[in-house]
Amino acid sequence: MHIDRVAALDIGGTKIAGALVDGNGRILVRAQRPTPAQEDGESVMRAVEEVLAEVAASPLWSGATAIGIGSAGPVDASAGTVSPVNVPGWRGFPLVERVREATGGLPVTLVGDGVAMTAAEHWQGxxxxxxxxxxxxxxxxxxxxxxxxxxxxxxxxxxxxxxxxxxxxxxxxxxxxxxxxxxxxxxxxxxxxxxxxxxxxxxxxxxxxxxxxxxxxxxxxxxxxxxxxxxxxxxxxxxxxxxxxxxxxxxxxxxxxxxxxxxxxxxxxxxxxxxxxxxxxxxxxxxxxALTGTDAGLVGAAAAAALGSRDEETATIGG
Amino acid sequence: MHIDRVAALDIGGTKIAGALVDGNGRILVRAQRPTPAQEDGESVMRAVEEVLAEVAASPLWSGATAIGIGSAGPVDASAGTVSPVNVPGWRGFPLVERVREATGGLPVTLVGDGVAMTAAEHWQGxxxxxxxxxxxxxxxxxxxxxxxxxxxxxxxxxxxxxxxxxxxxxxxxxxxxxxxxxxxxxxxxxxxxxxxxxxxxxxxxxxxxxxxxxxxxxxxxxxxxxxxxxxxxxxxxxxxxxxxxxxxxxxxxxxxxxxxxxxxxxxxxxxxxxxxxxxxxxxxxxxxxALTGTDAGLVGAAAAAALGSRDEETATIGG
Structure with missing residues (x-):
């Protein structure tokens, strides 16, 4: 598929990774922080914001058209919230809204980490x-x-x-x-x-x-x-x-x-x-x-964002 | 949904039913034969043809735009064949082609009987x-x-x-x-x-x-x-x-x-x-x-036909 340059977040119980991903699934810029999983929700969000700030510091950031998030579950894409089992400080945490604020209003797509990995394997794997x-x-x-x-x-x-x-x-x-x-x-x-x-x-x-x-x-x-x-x-x-x-x-x-x-x-x-x-x-x-490796979460979140930012009925990946 | 008048077949191990179904899911004409389940494949097909001939004898038949088949499984919609467990004379039987011939070239949609019942419950139930x-x-x-x-x-x-x-x-x-x-x-x-x-x-x-x-x-x-x-x-x-x-x-x-x-x-x-x-x-x-009764197979086959005869991406039922 053709996708624009998009930003991606991969949120797990151990690390929070962020990237800019190009239309061929290549990672142009990346940043990472350990997940302060045992701290309060705002501390975890601060780690996300640091990752986003580091990625956004790249001159390539201005071309990003959307941001995709693949998160440890459960997630609730309809409510825009996440409640990762291994991050007790986040229960019904409004991650979509907070990431939208942190990125100056980019469209945000949230999926579970299994769905993100699937998007990566369908696109590239x-x-x-x-x-x-x-x-x-x-x-x-x-x-x-x-x-x-x-x-x-x-x-x-x-x-x-x-x-x-x-x-x-x-x-x-x-x-x-x-x-x-x-x-x-x-x-x-x-x-x-x-x-x-x-x-x-x-x-x-x-x-x-x-x-x-x-x-x-x-x-x-x-x-x-x-x-x-x-x-x-x-x-x-x-x-x-x-x-x-x-x-x-x-x-x-x-x-x-x-x-x-x-x-x-x-x-x-x-x-x-x-x-x-x-x-x-x-x-x-x-x-x-599977063929995609440790970057599957980032690449898949990018693919999900590219899909989420266009008409769901006509978007296809893998072509 | 709005559907045109369509013909429907419900094929099971005990009976073969046929009908004309209107856009509100009402059965206008019906016919039925016992399934000669232990006879050879051509004998079973003859029973189907008799059911179709009886339904087609109705003056309403000329308005039918498609025919849907719900059949005991397994079915293979991609090949147009059926192999109902309880009808040993039909193994990979080209039912879609034979029904198309018997109905003068109407578009035929084949689904399993569980899918047909689901179409009926989503439309009417x-x-x-x-x-x-x-x-x-x-x-x-x-x-x-x-x-x-x-x-x-x-x-x-x-x-x-x-x-x-x-x-x-x-x-x-x-x-x-x-x-x-x-x-x-x-x-x-x-x-x-x-x-x-x-x-x-x-x-x-x-x-x-x-x-x-x-x-x-x-x-x-x-x-x-x-x-x-x-x-x-x-x-x-x-x-x-x-x-x-x-x-x-x-x-x-x-x-x-x-x-x-x-x-x-x-x-x-x-x-x-x-x-x-x-x-x-x-x-x-x-x-x-479930709310649809014994006619679920016929009504659902009709719904599946109505969906199958239009663009899959835009067809919806239940609305």
Missing amino acids: AARGYDNALCMVVSTGVGGGLVLGGKLHPGPTGNSGHIGHISVDLDGDLCPCGGRGCVERIASGPNIARRALEGGWQPGPDGDTSAAAVAAAARAGHPVAIASFERAAQALAAGIAATATLVEIGIAVVGGGVANAGEVLFAPLRRSLRDYATLSFVQRIELAP | AARGYDNALCMVVSTGVGGGLVLGGKLHPGPTGNSGHIGHISVDLDGDLCPCGGRGCVERIASGPNIARRALEGGWQPGPDGDTSAAAVAAAARAGHPVAIASFERAAQALAAGIAATATLVEIGIAVVGGGVANAGEVLFAPLRRSLRDYATLSFVQRIELAP
Whole structure:
């Protein structure tokens, strides 16, 4: 697609990043601050303003036509507010209004971070050219977003594609969200590590109990580590198949730290997908690792802003 | 919406119905044949042609601008073919082409029966006025369809919203579709009855072991009958919550024979929905019984045809 130069914010529990992004998805200017996640809401906003001020100091800023925000969720795009789980000082925080004020009235588009990553993958990554796609991030949590009918589908509040919190195990373990057997409760990095430890896997001399360490053990043939990834893959497959059965996606793109495990995750994921994606219209679903990296949040927020600033009915990305 | 007069076909495993439907969703002419489900494909098509000939014999036929087909699935709208599970003589049967030939070249729109029911509920029923809705039929099977962004969302092959075959119990019982723990495997009428019988419920002197008989027993306070409906409601709630979490629906409309159980189903369904629809953007989802009755398939096929015969980007129903 053709997009103008736009500004972007990527807001997470660890860092707040800002950028100017050009029409080819290249980052022209960037700035970053740690998120003062345990401080009050105004302190967090001050960090956002510092990032924006640093980006706006660039001579290129004057060409920016809009600003996109991808934020840790939940977000409420219809109200313009965010309530990131890991930023307790922000509950119903009017981020859209505050960013509009801080940028001299630029049009602001807010989406969840999973939707932003999806916009990036559809524009620049593995979902490019697909009219119907699920893109997901498997990391500390499990998030995602949807492309439907050739267009990003943020939904009314900007949260669509929230695959981490659909239940695939209705009698399963309680999830911090209040549900049971959510995909995230089974497939996130911390849950992969927890299950391996509970099964008797022990970390090496460095004491690393991350999912990456479990992946290394699985690669070396440790059966408990392999089983923990297989269980995660089963939950992801059930969630991907559910999404395909509900909205007919052609591809599922999987990114995030846990996806870096490579075939340790993707091999059982492909197998399990055959078990759950059974109906004729979902059997041909493709599976691919994400191509956009750590900048996906910024690039995707820019793409969402470019879409949000024009007629939704005619905007398409990926072309 | 304003629609022209259109023809409609509703094709199921038991009967084939045809109609002329006016712009207000009224049925002007109708015809029906039993489905010769166990005969060869050409015999089934002959029944379709007889239904069409009877409808076309009406003097009103000359005003018909399009024909919509709602068919038992799976369907493939992109190929124009149907393969209804209960009509073994039709496997990849080119129904769209054959109906076009039989109607002198009218534009034909094919959707799955769950999508057709959804079109009817959005046009005339409980989903009217909602931009984002899931409509479902809980009966011998469990089907459904989606309205997204104010428009029917059939998906590329006409099967979107197929909620009966998403897994909500990834280690659960095998489903005839090949998956495990599908919503239909837990919540369909036959499965409600099976579970009640397995739990020790016994039918009355009339020997009726239908889900309706289990509902009557539940209404009379039989704990096993109540528990079987509660389990069905739990699976439906997990499926509805998953749909809301994935695509942000404002209402879930539940129809079909099992929904006739009324509060025996809806009371535990409302309770279970609170357990699974936990994220802020799905907590306010509404739940309503379907309003369109046995003609939903015909009315919905007509609505789908009216949408299919105009620019997809501008067509809306429900307004």
